[in-house]
Amino acid sequence: DADVTQTPRNRITKTGKRIMLECSQTKGHDRMYWYRQDPGLGLRLIYYSFDVKDINKGEISDGYSVSRQAQAKFSLSLESAIPNQTALYFCATSPRTDTQYFGPGTRLTVL
Amino acid sequence: GENVEQHPSTLSVQEGDSAVIKCTYSDSASNYFPWYKQELGKRPQLIIDIRSNVGEKKDQRIAVTLNKTAKHFSLHITETQPEDSAVYFCAASIIGGFKTIFGAGTRLFVKA
Numbered sequence: 001d002a003d004v005t006q007t008p009r010n011r012i013t014k015t016g017k018r019i020m021l022e023c024s025q026t027k028g029h030d031r032m033y034w035y036r037q038d039p040g041l042g043l044r045l046i047y048y049s050f051d052v053k054d055i056n057k058g059e060i061s062d063g064y065s066v067s068r069q070a071q072a073k074f075s076l077s078l079e080s081a082i083p084n085q086t087a088l089y090f091c092a093t094s095p096r097t098d099t100q101y102f103g104p105g106t107r108l109t110v111l
Numbered sequence: 112g113e114n115v116e117q118h119p120s121t122l123s124v125q126e127g128d129s130a131v132i133k134c135t136y137s138d139s140a141s142n143y144f145p146w147y148k149q150e151l152g153k154r155p156q157l158i159i160d161i162r163s164n165v166g167e168k169k170d171q172r173i174a175v176t177l178n179k180t181a182k183h184f185s186l187h188i189t190e191t192q193p194e195d196s197a198v199y200f201c202a203a204s205i206i207g208g209f210k211t212i213f214g215a216g217t218r219l220f221v222k223a
Contacts, residue, residue: 033210035213040120040215040216041215042117042200042213042214042215042216043155043200043213044213045210045211048209048210056209058210090154090155094211096206096207098143098145098204098206098207098208098211099145099157099160100145100147100155100157100202100211102154102155102156103154104153104154105154
């Protein structure tokens with residue numbers, strides 16, 4: 001689904017570095033989400049935003065922060081990356097019907 | 112807190128056989144139950160969903176059933192094909208609510 005894009009697609013970094021993952025969408029949805037995927041743990045919610053002025057923590061927000069720069073842009077930051085943040089990160093958008101439209105994912109490795 | 116349990120974690124079937132994946136949710140207020148398919152290296156994509164006012168929904172070879180009393184729902188794939196091999200996630204949410212809770216996923220292998 002090219003309407004939701006993520007950059008970078010792959011990133012290798014070192015412990016202690018600051019990392020930003022970016023998400024953009026052209027679907028016109030107000031709701032945006034950041035998920036983390038680990039093997040056997042499914043998709044876990046990090047942060048979600050229902051509009052530019054609304055930011056909410058998900059179930060695993062510790063160590064992460066977000067910024068909703070515009071309706072179409074939602075960024076995830078790791079202020080000081082640690083190895084257990086190595087994972088596949090997905091951005092998603094949804095209309096009020098709750099169907100989630102995912103971006104292609106960012107594979108992050110923290111050494 | 113809210114929880115969605117999904118079983119089995121891995122399922123292997125012969126091509127042409129049926130596959131069933133089951134999920135149980137904890138929040139009785141949930142009224143929207145989507146299923147997502149994630150092929151290797153790809154993003155999860157919606158394949159079918161059901162709302163709480165319906166007990167069953169079918170789309171070609173896939174169907175979903177919902178038992179609100181027991182708080183569980185299932186995905187049924189008939190006449191499986193190798194291209195059905197993927198990870199399948201169930202999820203539960205409240206329409207218009209705050210968030211979607213995902214199950215841990217089922218890795219389905221369809222052997223040719």
